[in-house]
Amino acid sequence: AMTFHFSYENVPLLFSGLTINSPGEMAGAFVAVFFLAMFYEGLKIARECLLRKSQVSIRYNSMPVPGPNGTILMETHKTVGQQMLSLPHLLQTVLHIIQVVVSYFLMLIFMTYNGYLCIAVAAGAGTGYFFFSWKKAVVVDITEHCH
Numbered sequence: 001a002m003t004f005h006f007s008y009e010n011v012p013l014l015f016s017g018l019t020i021n022s023p024g025e026m027a028g029a030f031v032a033v034f035f036l037a038m039f040y041e042g043l044k045i046a047r048e049c050l051l052r053k054s055q056v057s058i059r060y061n062s063m064p065v066p067g068p069n070g071t072i073l074m075e076t077h078k079t080v081g082q083q084m085l086s087l088p089h090l091l092q093t094v095l096h097i098i099q100v101v102v103s104y105f106l107m108l109i110f111m112t113y114n115g116y117l118c119i120a121v122a123a124g125a126g127t128g129y130f131f132f133s134w135k136k137a138v139v140v141d142i143t144e145h146c147h
Contacts, residue, residue: 006115013117014108030120033109037124038131040102045132047095050088 008026012019020026067073110121 002113004113004115004118008116011112011114011117013112014105026116030116033106033117033120034124034127036102036109037106037121038128040099040106041125041128042132043095043099043102047092047099050095051092053088 008023009021010019011021011026011029013029020029062074064072065075106121106125109117112118
């Protein structure tokens with residue numbers, strides 16, 4: 001069906017042998033999808049934290065910016081990076097692959113158009129964001145004027 005529905009019989013879930021056929025199976029699938037979406041949100045934040053911890057090369061770049069009364073001020077930006085052939089970069093690569101696969105699984109689950117499973121994806125992502133993203137570092141660019 002290409003429209004949203006709330007059935008729990010004959011609902012395929014990712015693999016041909018995995019079909020939901022009862023309310024209990026739907027409840028189990030709801031919980032599993034909910035935690036998968038939470039895991040996805042946690043994985044995004046974990047990758048960001050690992051990236052910050054593994055940054056090794058630091059460069060400082062200065063650039064002129066307009067100041068008050070037509071003056072020119074020098075603003076310094078810190079640029080960080082990591083080495084390509086390193087254990088942290090390899091770990092980031094593996095975690096990125098896992099993140100991409102999980103994101104496609106969640107997309108395909110949502111595309112079943114089953115209302116229960118769609119709610120599980122959205123609620124799990126929202127809950128995961130609530131629990132994990134409060135630690136997220138936010139960089140605010142005061143020179144950005146587009147909203």
